[in-house]
Amino acid sequence: MSVAQVKILKAKHPTDRECAKYSYPAAANLTVWPLRKQTTELSNDVQALSHDLHSSKLEYLGVVPGIKSWCKEFAERQRMEIDFKSEVPTPVPLQIGVSLFRVLQEALNNAIKHSGVKPIEVQLREGSGEIHLIVRDSGKGFDALQSKGSGLTSMRERVW
16 A cells, blocks of 8 residues: 555545535545645645755855754654754854755754654854754664765765
């Protein structure tokens, strides 16, 4: 059974009153309502993906506020909590911000996928001419030397 089929089976069917609101006959309700719900979910997923791929918030809000805003959106989508803290008093150049943003995306996705916990702490700190991004969770952890995925390699390439 595909993901789409599972979603259709789980879809709540509307009442006759809801059918009337959308002007479909009650008989069409069994087919149309799940498809409508699925289409809305798919549209939301595509919109979230496009926001994740383009870091325009960093340009318009600034790096730190843009990252904070993205963390809030990501937490809402994942139904989790992200405790974001920043100790960066000066503006961060966009080129550095985009690298931090991409590393953060990878780190949070890895945490969701592998840690098994929901609260995650994200910190940005500035000191001695450096910016540090810290992503911390209380999950089970892993041996970085045994990691077979490309996530850690991708993160290293962005900051070195």
